[in-house]
Amino acid sequence: MQAKYVQAKYALLCCLLPFAAAAQWYSGSGSAVVFDDNRQLARQQAAKQALRSTLLQAEVSLAALSLFRHDNADAELFTLHAGLPVAQIVIEEEHERDGRLSVTLKADIWPQQSMCEQRSVAKALLLAPFSLAPGAAQAALHNTELTAEINQRFYSAVQAASADFLVKAVAPAPLAAPEQYQSATAAQQLRYLAESAQAQFVLSGRLRNLAFGRQEGNLLKKDRWTRQFALELSVFDGVSGNLIQSKTYQSRTLWPYAVQAQPDPASDQLWRSDYGIELQRLLHDAVDDAATVLSCVRVKAQVIRVTDNSVAISAGSRQGLQPGDRFSLSYTDSFTDSWGNRYQSSTQEPAQLEVIRVYPDHADTRPLNQHYPAAIQVRDQVQQDSFREQHYAN
Numbered sequence: 001m002q003a004k005y006v007q008a009k010y011a012l013l014c015c016l017l018p019f020a021a022a023a024q025w026y027s028g029s030g031s032a033v034v035f036d037d038n039r040q041l042a043r044q045q046a047a048k049q050a051l052r053s054t055l056l057q058a059e060v061s062l063a064a065l066s067l068f069r070h071d072n073a074d075a076e077l078f079t080l081h082a083g084l085p086v087a088q089i090v091i092e093e094e095h096e097r098d099g100r101l102s103v104t105l106k107a108d109i110w111p112q113q114s115m116c117e118q119r120s121v122a123k124a125l126l127l128a129p130f131s132l133a134p135g136a137a138q139a140a141l142h143n144t145e146l147t148a149e150i151n152q153r154f155y156s157a158v159q160a161a162s163a164d165f166l167v168k169a170v171a172p173a174p175l176a177a178p179e180q181y182q183s184a185t186a187a188q189q190l191r192y193l194a195e196s197a198q199a200q201f202v203l204s205g206r207l208r209n210l211a212f213g214r215q216e217g218n219l220l221k222k223d224r225w226t227r228q229f230a231l232e233l234s235v236f237d238g239v240s241g242n243l244i245q246s247k248t249y250q251s252r253t254l255w256p257y258a259v260q261a262q263p264d265p266a267s268d269q270l271w272r273s274d275y276g277i278e279l280q281r282l283l284h285d286a287v288d289d290a291a292t293v294l295s296c297v298r299v300k301a302q303v304i305r306v307t308d309n310s311v312a313i314s315a316g317s318r319q320g321l322q323p324g325d326r327f328s329l330s331y332t333d334s335f336t337d338s339w340g341n342r343y344q345s346s347t348q349e350p351a352q353l354e355v356i357r358v359y360p361d362h363a364d365t366r367p368l369n370q371h372y373p374a375a376i377q378v379r380d381q382v383q384q385d386s387f388r389e390q391h392y393a394n
Contacts, residue, residue, distance in 0.1 A: 028053030042101040063295035085113035116296035126199035131174035149265035164291040169197035187241030194238025202236040227255040298384040327382040
């Protein structure tokens with residue numbers, strides 16, 4: 001099939017400094033299940049997975065997937081705009097086989113281009129294992145093993161998004177349901193977990209539906225089993241304990257086994273089936289949405305050491321910090337009203353800290369005015385102020 005080209009409007013990109021890094025081509029493929037003969041939807045889903053693969057290779061934020069259109073079935077697969085890291089997309093191949101639609105494409109990507117005002121820096125995360133909601137736990141036996149495999153694949157998907165996330169720790173057990181964190185006690189516990197892990201954000205989820213259903217056959221086809229999948233993923237601010245976003249991802253597909261079967265949750269047969277492909281797609285969607293909602297949030301870290309010559313903070317080169325990056329001190333104030341509601345606010349210190357040395361998980365800083373702010377202490381917060389931009393020779 002003839003390749004199709006999608007080009008960005010280069011107005012902004014062409015105005016970049018002459019020493020900016022050149023765009024590079026990356027190739028990727030994706031597949032999706034065709035449901036109810038809806039090939040257009042399957043084509044969009046497969047193309048998104050293919051583009052996602054190229055962004056991961058280029059180590060570019062998955063928030064760039066926001067250029068992917070879903071609203072109009074007759075529209076082009078991609079609409080690109082100046083300022084985004086993807087300059088051009090070539091659809092190289094599309095084919096359908098056995099109810100699957102696959103798309104192969106290549107994308108011309110500017111690895112250093114950011115969708116935000118500041119240079120992209122990975123966000124420090126604490127991951128919590130998914131829990132099984134009571135209804136999901138009763139749907140079938142062996143769901144505990146399936147949940148463990150889903151957890152592992154979700155962790156791998158988060159870790160692969162290195163431009164967006166740095167996993168600092170994995171909680172030993174699932175967290176409470178998101179609605180419980182409206183209480184001050186639960187929010188305080190979440191803040192303690194995040195602070196202990198030196199994580200700015202917490203991802204937590206639960207499997208809400210793994211139930212089976214029956215697709216009735218006819219004279220030519222036997223009855224077939226279907227299975228639900230519903231995942232709720234919550235994103236918390238580990239500094240305040242507040243819920244940022246909670247979304248549910250759900251689908252239903254054919255189940256490749258008899259309902260009484262006890263398949264290996266890690267088997268290729270399961271993950272190459274319609275159910276496995278759809279489940280993996282939903283896990284990716286959850287990671288992509290978390291990357292989008294956090295993409296332009298300013299990085300926060302803690303003061304972990306104060307000496308006569310420097311102040312060490314709990315963010316380093318694995319998150320993307322570089323010498324010359326700047327942070328502002330942020331003092332947290334909190335109070336409780338007469339009804340027991342707790343409120344928090346942050347007050348920025350006028351003094352700025354500049355990164356002078358970076359290590360994998362921390363950095364040494366010094367004040368720009370050569371004078372330390374009064375009463376700076378370990379566990380004080382610092383917040384991203386500005387980041388040094390790299391320039392590359394042609």
